[in-house]
Amino acid sequence: MAMPPPALEFSNVTLIFDDVVALDNVSFRVYPGDSLVVLGVAGSGKSVMLKLSLGLLRPDAGEIYLFGEQITSIGEQELFAIRRRVGMVFQESALFDSLTVAENVGYPLVNQPGGPPPDEVLEECVREALRFVELEPAIDKLPSELSGGMRRRVAIARAIVSQPPLVLYDSPTAGLDPITAHTIMTLVLKERDTANVASVLVTHRLQNGHLLANFRYDPASAEVMPAGQNGGRSQTRFLVLQKGRVVFDGDQQELSRQQGSYVGKFAMKPR
Amino acid sequence: MLPSEFKAEVARGGNGLYSLEFELKRMVLAVQEFMVMSGRAIANIFRRPHYWSDVLAQMDIIGVGSFPIVALTGFFSGAVLALQMYDTLATFGATAKTGTMVSASLVLQMGPVLTALMVAGRNSAGIASELGSMTVTEQIDAMRALGTDPLKKLVTPRLLATVVVLPLLTIIADLVGVCGGFVISYFVMRLSATQYWTSTYRDLALEDVAHGLTKPFAFAFAVALVGCYYGLRTRGGTQGVGRSTTQAVVAASILILALNLLITKIFVRT
Numbered sequence: 050m051a052m053p054p055p056a057l058e059f060s061n062v063t064l065i066f067d068d069v070v071a072l073d074n075v076s077f078r079v080y081p082g083d084s085l086v087v088l089g090v091a092g093s094g095k096s097v098m099l100k101l102s103l104g105l106l107r108p109d110a111g112e113i114y115l116f117g118e119q120i121t122s123i124g125e126q127e128l129f130a131i132r133r134r135v136g137m138v139f140q141e142s143a144l145f146d147s148l149t150v151a152e153n154v155g156y157p158l159v160n161q162p163g164g165p166p167p168d169e170v171l172e173e174c175v176r177e178a179l180r181f182v183e184l185e186p187a188i189d190k191l192p193s194e195l196s197g198g199m200r201r202r203v204a205i206a207r208a209i210v211s212q213p214p215l216v217l218y219d220s221p222t223a224g225l226d227p228i229t230a231h232t233i234m235t236l237v238l239k240e241r242d243t244a245n246v247a248s249v250l251v252t253h254r255l256q257n258g259h260l261l262a263n264f265r266y267d268p269a270s271a272e273v274m275p276a277g278q279n280g281g282r283s284q285t286r287f288l289v290l291q292k293g294r295v296v297f298d299g300d301q302q303e304l305s306r307q308q309g310s311y312v313g314k315f316a317m318k319p320r
Numbered sequence: 321m322l323p324s325e326f327k328a329e330v331a332r333g334g335n336g337l338y339s340l341e342f343e344l345k346r347m348v349l350a351v352q353e354f355m356v357m358s359g360r361a362i363a364n365i366f367r368r369p370h371y372w373s374d375v376l377a378q379m380d381i382i383g384v385g386s387f388p389i390v391a392l393t394g395f396f397s398g399a400v401l402a403l404q405m406y407d408t409l410a411t412f413g414a415t416a417k418t419g420t421m422v423s424a425s426l427v428l429q430m431g432p433v434l435t436a437l438m439v440a441g442r443n444s445a446g447i448a449s450e451l452g453s454m455t456v457t458e459q460i461d462a463m464r465a466l467g468t469d470p471l472k473k474l475v476t477p478r479l480l481a482t483v484v485v486l487p488l489l490t491i492i493a494d495l496v497g498v499c500g501g502f503v504i505s506y507f508v509m510r511l512s513a514t515q516y517w518t519s520t521y522r523d524l525a526l527e528d529v530a531h532g533l534t535k536p537f538a539f540a541f542a543v544a545l546v547g548c549y550y551g552l553r554t555r556g557g558t559q560g561v562g563r564s565t566t567q568a569v570v571a572a573s574i575l576i577l578a579l580n581l582l583i584t585k586i587f588v589r590t
């Protein structure tokens with residue numbers, strides 16, 4: 050059987066801001082249902098990589114493909130249609146602060162080219178997405194009335210409400226306490242394993258990558274459990290960036306064997 | 321974003337001529353970006369999807385919200401014009417022409433210009449700060465990521481709303497201004513009411529009204545697009561939002577005055 054095209058592919062992508070190289074000859078592929086964990090210190094080019102993935106920035110060299118379609122040389126209007134098939138969770142949530150939680154989550158459905166769905170369908174979709182992140186009671190609140198962790202959960206609900214086959218997470222646990230961070234990561238696992246979406250997770254915490262690589266969400270028990278039990282393990286790869294360059298690309302076993310000073314720091318086992 | 325050589329040049333104190341060259345290039349680039357954004361926003365009027373509810377909401381914010389300041393501006397302008405004109409016209413024994421002078425000055429110049437300046441101060445600033453805040457908190461990026469064109473969703477509705485409401489606000493300012501002139505003429509200068517209103521109505525030609533109503537259409541583009549442009553190019557957090565807001569009001573006001581001169585020159589045959 051022919052392999053499906055990668056959900057996301059970078060081919061020798063380079064991006065330069067003035068005289069600063071943000072990304073240098075970066076290549077990788079993420080297949081449907083798989084996960085890519087991007088590690089790196091602040092300023093290593095992780096968030097820029099996600100913005101390039103959506104065509105929010107254009108590379109100076111190289112090519113980017115979304116679902117097999119080259120997005121580096123197409124116009125902004127054509128890009129809008131492709132972006133609707135990708136969910137994005139921004140680092141600071143980027144919720145529309147003048148809209149309620151329901152309006153934020155329903156935004157991708159209301160603002161589609163074919164017009165909004167009927168009110169009852171829209172409400173059910175929004176409630177379902179909010180139930181997924183366990184925030185249905187907050188449906189009428191404004192983002193300013195929510196805690197940081199709740200805002201991230203609303204951002205996840207907004208990213209998945211249109212059921213995209215690829216979701217990009219930009220440091221979804223940054224600045225959160227360990228318990229809330231674990232809740233967020235459970236949602237990332239839940240989305241990956243229940244809807245079989247491809248996930249790209251930008252983070253500087255190896256624990257998050259460890260969870261994605263070794264655990265799965267079990268819908269029957271609604272719990273996270275080791276991936277070895279009852280099968281259902283998706284492929285998780287790790288990419289380590291340093292000053293815009295890929296200094297490691299491999300799976301968790303390969304990462305744990307790394308002794309280099311930079312990659313080795315990320316490879317230290319989580320306690 | 322400034323070219324790296326320019327930044328390096330500025331950092332070391334700079335050769336004046338070299339810096340001037342880059343400063344001029346930056347200004348040309350800003351004009352180019354503004355023209356591209358304006359062209360797209362205007363073209364979006366004819367492209368689907370249309371966000372009519374956003375247009376109505378903006379008409380309410382810009383139009384209804386600006387009504388009190390525009391009405392007050394019109395009233396005081398008309399009143400002060402009557403006061404000033406009466407004094408001057410008395411020298412020639414032509415105080416009966418006070419209404420004519422007030423209405424002509426208001427309809428042709430002061431009404432459109434002062435209304436646009438007041439709306440620019442209120443709404444160009446409001447638009448720049450709103451869009452600026454959205455830019456620095458990644459809401460504009462989120463909008464693009466969710467498959468919505470920010471120019472279609474944010475800029476075009478503000479442009480359409482301003483183009484519709486600014487001429488209406490100008491008509492209101494003109495009417496209230498003429499009433500302000502009447503209050504001074506009748507109650508302070510003791511002119512006859514019939515004399516004031518007859519001269520106001522009779523001497524105002526249709527061409528003057530067309531002249532006076534062409535201006536707010538042109539000014540509407542300056543008010544809306546300058547605010548949107550500075551908002552969308554905001555960089556540097558809350559300080560950047562403040563800077564964009566100030567720049568938007570200054571640029572919109574200058575553009576309104578320059579457009580006023582241009583349109584007046586077209587209408588006034590010398």
